[in-house]
Amino acid sequence: MFEKEKKQVLDAALEIKRCNLVSLSGGNISMRVGENQYLVTPSGMVYEEMVPDDVCLIDGSCRVIEGIRKPSSDSSALVYMFEHMPQIRAVIHTHQPWATAAGFAADELPDFLVTIMDACKNPVKVAPFTPSSAVGMGELAVRYAGDSLAVILKHHGVITYGGDLKEALYAAIYLEEAAKTYVLAKAMGAGIPALAPELIAQEKAGWETYGQ
Numbered sequence: 001m002f003e004k005e006k007k008q009v010l011d012a013a014l015e016i017k018r019c020n021l022v023s024l025s026g027g028n029i030s031m032r033v034g035e036n037q038y039l040v041t042p043s044g045m046v047y048e049e050m051v052p053d054d055v056c057l058i059d060g061s062c063r064v065i066e067g068i069r070k071p072s073s074d075s076s077a078l079v080y081m082f083e084h085m086p087q088i089r090a091v092i093h094t095h096q097p098w099a100t101a102a103g104f105a106a107d108e109l110p111d112f113l114v115t116i117m118d119a120c121k122n123p124v125k126v127a128p129f130t131p132s133s134a135v136g137m138g139e140l141a142v143r144y145a146g147d148s149l150a151v152i153l154k155h156h157g158v159i160t161y162g163g164d165l166k167e168a169l170y171a172a173i174y175l176e177e178a179a180k181t182y183v184l185a186k187a188m189g190a191g192i193p194a195l196a197p198e199l200i201a202q203e204k205a206g207w208e209t210y211g212q
């Protein structure tokens with residue numbers, strides 16, 4: 001079941017690896033594919049060694065419906081997010097270093113760069129630490145999501161989400177680029193002025209018609 005979607009999950013996993021948002025088997029990709037049905041990457045498998053059939057189909061209790069692999073250890077957190085954010089269809093969890101570093105410098109990454117405004121939609125909040133492989137990570141992600149498509153998990157990494165995998169992927173990759181700029185600007189001692197709300201709104205409106 002869901003062969004096309006499993007391939008999309010694997011492609012997204014390879015993309016976060018290619019963009020250096022995770023190392024080895026870190027992070028995970030998940031997708032809502034039906035009522036109470038979710039695809040999730042397997043636990044502890046190096047992405048380049050995965051094939052689409054390694055992607056697990058699980059239910060809302062994290063029981064494997066289809067697949068021979070053990071699902072991601074973060075599955076309970078991911079299912080919690082899907083259940084409490086009905087508008088999302090995809091979640092990406094990474095350990096991306098620039099955004100995680102920025103999480104130690106601020107409680108929120110502001111709307112300071114076009115990539116944050118466009119891909120993350122709104123300022124990205126920093127959630128306090130909670131251990132991985134537990135539902136608490138999902139609870140904090142939901143609590144700190146606000147109107148953004150990303151949350152920075154302090155001492156851990158990042159969670160992004162969206163209406164589809166592409167939206168979650170853009171949020172993760174552009175957040176990392178923006179966070180790198182943020183950290184470098186801070187390191188130079190540069191001030192990062194707040195932009196006028198009407199300019200931010202104009203920028204976001206342009207993104208809606210961006211691309212083909």
Ligand SMILES: [Zn+2]
Nearest residue numbers: 027094132157
């Ligand atoms: Zn993690």
